[in-house]
Amino acid sequence: MMTLKVNGQDNQIDADPDTPLLYVLRDDLKLNAAKFGCGLGQCGSCTVIVDGKAVLSCVTPLVLLKGKQVTTLEGLGTVSAPAPIQRAFMEEQAAQCGYCIAGMMMRAQALLLRNPKPTDAEIRAELQPNLCRCGTHMRILRAVHRAARLMDTADASANARSGQ
């Protein structure tokens, strides 16, 4: 048994310590967003955020996650209350099959957390590990730019509300 913090909640996990985080998320915690794409660290469809950084969950064993904070796409928002990155992907219709999209969004989210105003080149460089086979790339890029703008306005209005 190990305690794993996912999306702000502690979970007791009964799995071998070498179990990759991906299977813990999908199988033990019944979370859908992180996807199995290759299990080899080559495609990014399993990307989640661990302590603010984008991590490939398929090659990250459970044992390395003691005391860390794991965030998945489910932890960002919901259909009725979407996070800026989710709203942006909806507004840009940035999916075809969508299988790669959760991983794209998590990597983009990690980028926006540390660099709220990335350039186009920075977004492209950041997303380099993630593959999309449907060719949704142009929309993904537009969605990340839009998310940056949405977060910026959200911050601005939050600041305005708090009188800053």
Place this chain on the structure above:
Amino acid sequence: MNAPVILDRRRVLQGGGALIVSFSLGRALAQEGSPAGAAPKRPGSLAVAPYLDSWLRIDADGRITAFTGKAELGQGFKTAFQQIAAEQLDVPFEAIHVVTADTQLTANEGYTAGSHSMQDSGTAILNAAAQVRELLIAQAAGRLGLAAENLRTENGAVIAPDGRRLTYGELVAADLLHVQAQPQSKLKDPASFKIMGHAVPRVDIPAKVTGGEAYVQDMRLSGMVHARVVRPPSYGAQLVECDSAAVERLPGVLKVVRDGNFLAVIANKEFQAIKAMNALAAAAKWKESQNLPKQDDLLNVLTGLPSQDSIIFERSDPSVSGQKTLEATYTRPYQSHGSIGPSCAVAHFVDDAMTVWTHTQGVYPDRQAIAEMLRMSPASVRLIHVEGSGCYGHNGADDVAADAALIARALPGRPVRVQWMREQEHAWEPFGPAMVTKLKASIDGGGRIADWNFAVWSNTHSMRPGNAGTLLAAQHMAQAFAVPPPKPLPLPEGGGDRNAIPLYTFANARVVHHFIAAMPLRISAMRGLGAYHNVFSIESFMDELAGLAGADPVEFRLRHLEDPRGRDVVEKAAQEFGWKQDRKPPPGRGYGFAFARYKNLAAYCAIASEVEVNSETGRARLLRAVAAVDSGQVVNPDGLTNQIEGAIMQSMSWTLYESVSFDDTRITSIDWQTYPILRFDAVPDRIDVHIINRPGQPFLGSGETGQGPAAASIANAIAHATGKRLRDLPLTRKRIKDAIDA
């Protein structure tokens, strides 16, 4: 309401007080053999399933369901169908619920392939909805004692001039919609459209961007267990020894399933199944044979195999002859569908009935194949389509569905989820076939093509199910099913010869299809089939000939193109790109152009592109592409744009990077390192898609129309940039560099 719960559409549909419907498919099918008389053909898939209630159901409470036998693959047609039904029925978009391919609920529309969904199913729903609306008006007219012409529909109700209102739910009565469709419908005037023709957001996207259950990979049925298959290391390998005792003792392992060369393991949890699969693979000893051809000599391999040859097009005008002649040979390697999510299925065997949740493109044919493999009657096998990762043709979907069914039968009562590993998807999916084309043409004194010769060598482009022998599991089991003999796909759509006949007009022309029956590698349908390579060849060669004639590539195409809608997309793409004769690109850059009408009968597409080539490294990057597309009446312009953008990106990846590799025994491209595809550093600066809408015209499938033109447009731009013509796909950095240095 007190009926026992049976998974039967009649019951499902009668539940909750619905006043209709008995499912008409059985009756519809029973009629297939009856003479149609002189009646004109019903539009779209109404021709195969003519009853209106095969397509639409209205409940007493006003809920409306549209049924399609096609599978949503990420092309977004579920949204488009919902738009069509809502528009023609005069109800809000949200009032419609769309049910997709399910052998128990929907019509048999065969495969979701060949860009046919809008044409077949979209057209059926369009006409069915229009006719249902007429029926509802007639019903209201009877009840109100008014003439139908005086009634109008709005927001799910029929409304009389005096304001009296009858909702659709009030109007539906038993069997009202259980009538055969008429060949003609009173369709709404496109000018009045409120939903069709508008960029309605896709219904599937919210769940996909919030971690909802969106794919078969996400299914978690109660009591579900996980299985993994151990595939042979190579085609035809025989399992000679496998001591599975130790594997059976591993934590969580429920069962090892062995049937001839079919080997699998079931465990409680997914990672337990993977660990057990690895242990089982280590315990298995296989006898392999060296049967694969030479990867670097596909030209001679293919043209050296026996072929059935047919002249598929011939035209002659002895009064016209050429002066300057050009010859060229183009090749395409085997290429992978390469779905990002490996294929997956869930199967449940209970009370002698098998249910399989699958991302197959054809629930009915796949059911037939799986039933045959299991030696069960098709009636006791149900296939339900659930979305998977994008497939772009026949990938591992049907095979994994068969794997799951075979494994689930060994563990009755427990739903079994099977997903392939990345290496299995890459090594075992049926590839897009390698192809060779040889072209020869001459130009007359006026700079026109006088004589055109085109020959294509190819396997079939469909080994899809229907027969058990198409499924890996059935091929591997002890009582194995033989792979059925391949057949060429008939024209006008064609397979290896798809788009082999040029749409241009030439005085003399001859097109030959060399159909190769022997399949050294496992192959089947991949997006665009033969059109990808044939259009790449034709449109590359058109540029070569334009060069020979000293003509501008766009003007040269227009010289030979009579089809007015074809001319429109060519002119539109050229104009939006800013194409000008003799325009000089900046150093290291080139402009390219290409055009095709998919299958010569679906959507028109022209693409202009700008490519940058690094002469030091040979690296080519598409900087921008401008596409013009005419797919008839547009239902969802943003959905269409998304499809074309995706087609350009994917075709660019095929064209610049991709080929399946193998040695004499095994497939060696087994992951994204050994089968590299496009990554973000290769993404263009921009892609612009311009739609030429044709209100009131038939839907023309558009999902594959971009593949060929994108490839040739990029190849032509590379030739423009470097002065070197590359004719062997993929146009890799090394090949470009070698050509520059030569």
